[in-house]
Amino acid sequence: MKILITGSNGLLGQHLIPLLLQDGNYEVVATGRGPNRFPLRDNYTYEAVNLRDAGSVNQLIDKHQPDIIIHGGAMSQVDECEKNKDACWDTNVGATRYLVHAAEKYNAFFIFLSTDFVFDGLQGPYTEESIVNPINYYGTSKVAAERLVHNSKTSWAIVRTVLVYGVVADPHRSNMITWVKNNLQQGKKVKVVDDQWRTPTLCHDLAKGCLLIAAKKATGYFNISGKDMLTPYDMAMQTAAYFKLDPSLVEKISSRSLAQPAARPAKTGLVIDKAIKELGYEPRTFAEGLDIVAGELNA
Numbered sequence: 329m330k331i332l333i334t335g336s337n338g339l340l341g342q343h344l345i346p347l348l349l350q351d352g353n354y355e356v357v358a359t360g361r362g363p364n365r366f367p368l369r370d371n372y373t374y375e376a377v378n379l380r381d382a383g384s385v386n387q388l389i390d391k392h393q394p395d396i397i398i399h400g401g402a403m404s405q406v407d408e409c410e411k412n413k414d415a416c417w418d419t420n421v422g423a424t425r426y427l428v429h430a431a432e433k434y435n436a437f438f439i440f441l442s443t444d445f446v447f448d449g450l451q452g453p454y455t456e457e458s459i460v461n462p463i464n465y466y467g468t469s470k471v472a473a474e475r476l477v478h479n480s481k482t483s484w485a486i487v488r489t490v491l492v493y494g495v496v497a498d499p500h501r502s503n504m505i506t507w508v509k510n511n512l513q514q515g516k517k518v519k520v521v522d523d524q525w526r527t528p529t530l531c532h533d534l535a536k537g538c539l540l541i542a543a544k545k546a547t548g549y550f551n552i553s554g555k556d557m558l559t560p561y562d563m564a565m566q567t568a569a570y571f572k573l574d575p576s577l578v579e580k581i582s583s584r585s586l587a588q589p590a591a592r593p594a595k596t597g598l599v600i601d602k603a604i605k606e607l608g609y610e611p612r613t614f615a616e617g618l619d620i621v622a623g624e625l626n627a
């Protein structure tokens with residue numbers, strides 16, 4: 329079975345590659361922007377592709393004719409999306425349109441990575457049936473991309489996930505645990521919000537959820553996140569305690585005082601009962617996730 333993933337230099341991508349190879353059932357084509365930044369180079373093909381270019385996307389899919397596409401590539405910096413709406417739309421919606429059309433041509437099973445930010449955060453946690461109502465441009469772009477996938481002629485799954493954490497080589501976006509750990513180790517204060525609630529997701533669990541969906545070609549919407557409902561402040565305090573760092577360096581603040589360019593939904597979090605029941609998905613607790621991340625940081 330040939331599987332093509334987009335965004336392979338990203339947090340999810342770098343965890344999907346080894347998991348798919350370990351599974352043994354897949355010939356893996358990893359694609360990312362520019363050179364391959366994942367240190368492991370054996371047993372898969374890497375292709376550099378600009379997903380915003382329709383011709384390049386068509387050429388890529390014509391060349392490999394995958395059975396399954398996992399589309400994780402995206403402009404995932406929420407504030408950047410708010411400040412640069414055209415780039416956000418071209419990347420998150422345009423690229424999805426090109427990939428969906430190409431998938432239709434080869435009847436490829438299409439797995440699209442979406443987000444809790446499709447919701448307004450007024451009534452979390454959300455199920456797969458909850459009504460979307462994004463409050464920032466990133467969320468708006470993901471809703472538009474979800475619709476393209478939902479209306480496509482090929483079979484599909486839409487995976488919604490939440491605040492993904494883990495270790496990644498040469499990262500291009502921030503990551504909660506490493507951000508808190510690095511600052512506290514240098515004796516620097518971090519200001520962390522305590523009025524946003526999330527079900528943070530260990531990147532290994534998200535990759536496993538995608539694999540479970542791919543293996544069954546399970547169609548429809550799937551919530552794939554962690555199971556603990558936490559604020560970023562809770563996450564920061566647990567991180568400080570785990571690494572035996574000074575908790576007084578973690579300052580509790582409100583979202584209003586953080587004043588990020590894009591609005592964040594207050595309470596999201598996802599109900600994961602469907603994934604547990606239908607896929608056998610078993611996410612780690614945040615405490616278990618911290619232990620895994622710490623192990624990788626020390627490796």
Ligand SMILES: NC(=O)C1=CN([C@@H]2O[C@H](COP(=O)(O)OP(=O)(O)OC[C@H]3O[C@@H](n4cnc5c(N)ncnc54)[C@H](OP(=O)(O)O)[C@@H]3O)[C@@H](O)[C@H]2O)C=CC1
Nearest residue numbers: 335337338339340361378379400401402404441443491492
């Ligand atoms: N991280 C999170 O907390 C969450 C993520 N998601 C979604 O899950 C998916 C995976 O997330 P994650 O791995 O964390 O995100 P990352 O930002 O780590 O990875 C996304 C990848 O897409 C690549 N990309 C961006 N633009 C292009 C382009 N024009 N052509 C080719 N590649 C491009 C980026 O390349 P480069 O590295 O060069 O910038 C990046 O490697 C995304 O769709 C994201 O929206 C959903 C909810 C939470």
Ligand SMILES: Cc1cn([C@H]2C[C@H](O)[C@@H](COP(=O)(O)OP(=O)(O)O[C@H]3O[C@@H](C)C(=O)[C@@H](O)[C@H]3O)O2)c(=O)[nH]c1=O
Nearest residue numbers: 404406443444445489490491492502519520521524560
């Ligand atoms: C930068 C910063 C963030 N935070 C909080 C706000 C937020 O809840 C959390 C993470 O902040 P970020 O700005 O990195 O991430 P943010 O854009 O809020 O995270 C989102 O990413 C996209 C891709 C998603 O799809 C969402 O699921 C979500 O996880 O940390 C602070 O408390 N203090 C800070 O200085």
